[in-house]
Amino acid sequence: MDFWKGKNVLVTGCTGFLGSYLTKELENKGANVVGLVRDLIPNSNLYSDPKISNVCMVNGSLEDLEIIERALGEHEIDTVFHLAAQAIVGVANRNPISTFKANIMGTWNILEACRRSPLVKRVIVASSDKAYGDQEHLPYDEDMPLQGNHPYDVSKSCADLLAQTYYHTYRLPVCITRCGNLYGGGDLNFNRIIPQTIKSVLDGKAPVIRSDGTFIRDYFYVEDAVSAYLLLAEKMESLNLQGEAFNFSNEIQINVKELVQKILDLMGSELKPIVLNKGENEIKHQYLSSKKAMESLNWYPNFNIEEGLIKTISWYKNFIEKGLR
Structure with missing residues (x-):
């Protein structure tokens, strides 16, 4: 608790899925967000907390370097969590340029503004397991090359490499997170498989699987991600972790069909999913090793997939019962 008390922290993407949880937890720990x-x-899930009134909102985009520099300077920022991104694979395939601007240009603007700010002591950049691209050997570990092939994957590979560049060239105190597919209550992108499936069942409609259902992913509960981000930021200086990347995952492997069926079972639904078999420009099989985080940070996830899904289903039931969509 004491680590964050009174610290001035910038969170990009604070109204987003992960950002809303992280912002609320920082507020709970006494940070000035x-x-x-x-x-x-x-x-946004952020607005469900009355403490949101304590958060100072800076209106601007990642592409505007001057706005970022002003925010860092005027608010005397100590720590930066760079979470904002265009995070939907399908959108990236349709609109690669806007994705590249947000995810690549936006990252270099954050890093450059932090480099110029004398008060910034730590920067956490959100990369992704997608940055690894398609690898012959799994699970992904932090020593593997970054080799995204498709627009979203490439944007995360580039953002990740930019963060490494700013450490190796300018000694910017930055660490990189690479997480599996985040899920939990508050994800308002209903084209993602977990919120889409839950919403479909609550609406009495068959869930739709865009791919053939065999794609294997590593699903990671959002509250575990928050604890990982905070712990890394807290320890990066004392353990001299600047410039390093960390995988965070609960190291499960589950394909889309299995995941959807697990949600249907937990919700007591007999609906059958519709399989479109139209997935493209996506990696077939992904999962991460969290060995480094467990050994270096003594970090471990608190939720297994069933526990995380039960909390997630409860959140969406409450959300939709309130007439929100």
Whole structure:
């Protein structure tokens, strides 16, 4: 608790899925949180907490370096969590340029602004397991090359390498996180498989699987991600971790069909999923090793897939019962 008390922290993407949870936890720990917000998201999970009134909102986009520099300077920022991104694979395939601008240009703007700010002591950049691309051997570990092939994957590979560049060239105190597919209550991107499936069941409709259902992913509960981000930021200076990347995962492997069926079972539904078999420009099989985080940080996830899904289903039931969509 004492580590964050009174610290000035910038969170990009604070109204997003992970950002809303991280912002609320930082507030609970006594930090002074500044959020960089491009678009108003009225139903953001962030606004469910009355403490949101304590968060200072800076309106601007990642592509605007001057806005970022002003936010860092005027609010005397000590720590930066760079979470904001265009995070939908399908959108990236349709609109690669806007994705590259947000995810690549946006990252170099954050890093450059932090480099110029004398008060910034730690920066956490959110990369992704997608940055590894398609690898012959699994699980992914932090020593593997970054080799995304498709627009979203490439944008995360580039952002990740930029963070490494700013450490090796300028000694910027930055660490990189690579997480599996985040899930939990508050994800308002209903084209993602978990919120889409839950919403479909609550609406009495068959869930839709875009791919053939055999894609294997590593699903990671959002509250575990928050604990990972905070612990890494807290320990990066004392353990001299600057410039390093960490995988965070509960190291499960589950394909989309199995995941959807698990949700249907937990919700007591007899609906059968519709399989479109239209997935493209996606990696077939992904999962991470968290050995480094467990050994270096003594970090371990608190939720297994069933526990995380039960909490997630409960959140969406409450959300939809309130007439929100």
